[in-house]
Amino acid sequence: MPRYLTDSLPGRHGWPIALAHRGADPDRENTLAAFSAAVDRGFGYLELDVRTTADGVPVVFHDETLERITTGAGPLAERTWDELAQFRVVGEHPDGSPGEPLLLFEDLLSAFPHIHLNVDLKDAASAEAVATVVHRHDAWARVLVASFVDAHRIAYRDHARRLTGRDDLPIAHSGGTRAVATLVFTHRFPLPVFRKVVERLRRDVDLHAVQVPVRSGPIPVVTARFVERCHQVGLAVHVWVVDDPAEMERLLALGVDGLVTDNGAGLAEVMAARGHWPQR
Template sequence: MGAVREAVEQGFGYIEIDVRTSADGKVVVFHDEQLDRITTGTGRLSHYTWDELSTETVLGPQPRHEQVSEPLVLFEHLLETFPNTRFNVDLKDRASAAPMAEILRRHRAWDRVLIAAFRDSHRRLFFDHIQAEDHTVASSAGSESVAQLLLAHRLGRFTQTVRRLRQRLPLHALQVPVRQGWIRVVTKRFVDACHRAGIAVHVWVVNEQEEMERLLAMGVDGLVTDNGADIAEVLAARGQWPQRL
């Protein structure tokens, strides 16, 4: 909660988070499968109820690993506490799909969330719980779909592949690294192809200011970064700071 509050106070309108699900179906803001690395708890998060998890404390960065004196937080509490903030939510487990759909429905937060996941199967489960009367929810492709689109772009079959993928799942964005091994993922031609198909391109994790400027000049739509100070400076120079929703 403290990290999100600090980011919002600095001017960020879009926050990237990861979620996992407790044993009693609560959606918890947490990256790791295990609690051990960054909390006072041990074992898998999914083995504990929210009442049990709420007694654990977040730890500070290593090597000192001091207590931050702050508890874990539910995603629902972030929505309530920061009503003008939008969240890029990475579904880390399958169990989060159904309760996430219910949370968005209860809070009418359809336009405040982009659903992401490394596995397209997690996104598929989420959209299986979206009802016909629900509003559109933005979503970015999983790794399988990204791989198909990269290959299709090289083979000149990008448009057909986008059409086929959209028959299965919504596709509003791609969230990709600049490179994957020896493969250059983010190029001007690829970004332009995505834009022609109505797909936004978000690049992670970009922490160098020169790289931020280069990618934005190329036309990418978003950057995931750990370096808040530099991205704020870069966006301010472009007249885009603080972020307006």
Template sequence: MPTPYRRHAYRDAPYLLNSLPGALHHRPLAFAHRGADPRRENTMGAFRHAVDLGYRYLEIDVRTAADGTLVVFHDEELDRATSGSGLLSEKTWEQLAELRVGTGDGFTEPLVRFEELLSTWGDVHLNVDLKDAAAVTEFARLVEKHQAHDRVLAASFNDARRRSVRRRLTRPVAASGGWAATALIVLLGPLGLMGRLGGRVADIDCVQVPVSQGRIRVVTPRFVQRCHRAGLQVHVWVVDDPAEMHELLDMGVDGLMTDDAEALAEVMRERSVWPQR
């Protein structure tokens, strides 16, 4: 039997469909991390496969090319995951378009411009990790151009980038806490000092965290409860083991990010919250 979902005082955020009335209200969200296919991460092939499986949330990374193009890519350097080498920031989109992404089995997929992905599906939500400071202005411009405010979440380890995005938009977008805000929640929460975080919590909608950071266990029942009392959702990355997925969902987390699209889809199906698209 699926575990009953507890109802928390979520903040209403159009991006977070589980915060609003509808089929996913108070249900956990499933995120395809970089498309959830490590062989061809952050490519249209990976994204299409995840969407076809039923995913409505794609976690992606964006970086800025030399000509200002916003490219869906994780690493600062091209060497690990493409047929090219060197810094992505030193290449124009024309140069990057000639490269192919792949690991192990060869290089098969082209790189993707953020605008292309943003335009492909009208009902797919993008969890966007802004990997460099230059990405802020172009990200905001494209969100405004496509009026995609309700379909994107601005994420960054750097809290200043997230705040900078919001200052450039005519309507707010969802946001997750960066390392500074999240660390304060982890460290001050057990001391009963969540109330002192003030604006650091007020301008975010969720925390997106690993199960553990080094020797520190981050996601615990009390951590989840503290975040919920503050109106924050808890999304956990990157979880590929079905048993751990069930454990975290039983704990009450609000979303899981995975590199194994099929495994998380099956777990969500067992809990009667699939497909999500």
């Protein structure tokens, strides 16, 4: 099991992890200011998104286009980093400042050398770009790679192996949409059958954790049975995005291994009451 996850799994010290969703600051999402505030609050895990510029630079950014949260416009992938550096993230800035600049993935990785990063690869180009940066900093043990598209994660793994010359590199992965759907569909099967399903997924697409919503439309995902089954086969269960403290308490009581939140203050309070804070 990759070191990123071992502390949160059953049988270890039992601390579920708290992940600051894009920095847990919707007004300044995916900015250095948001992540810095989360770390100062006590977060040890930061959830973020990465896209790659026209000149191959990985940038911490969620959307395909720039309009929703920046002063720029158009697809991020069509801009160079020098062009993107001129834009600002639009949010509430009481001091009258023009907003936060966009953030290089490498700058975030360097800023917090003891913090874990949960990196959602939003495009195919980010797989190689992020692996190159992680290799440069030898930060494999503190990065978990996620993506709705399993092919992005596999490309990251394969590039990491080429860079290091190691096929046994302990990279942490969470499953993509198809892998998670398979687990949700099969977790009620007898345990030996479910175990074979997970073994096949691990062989085909790598899998150490599942990061899931509480529900998918009318279908409940995070149930006591689902959490138990995942634990029986060594999978960590992280739930996104949970902002209500009562819901946080309910999910922690089910035994989930991590919560992703925009409500940093609320999750910090819930974790502190359990003796699980700070986490950095």
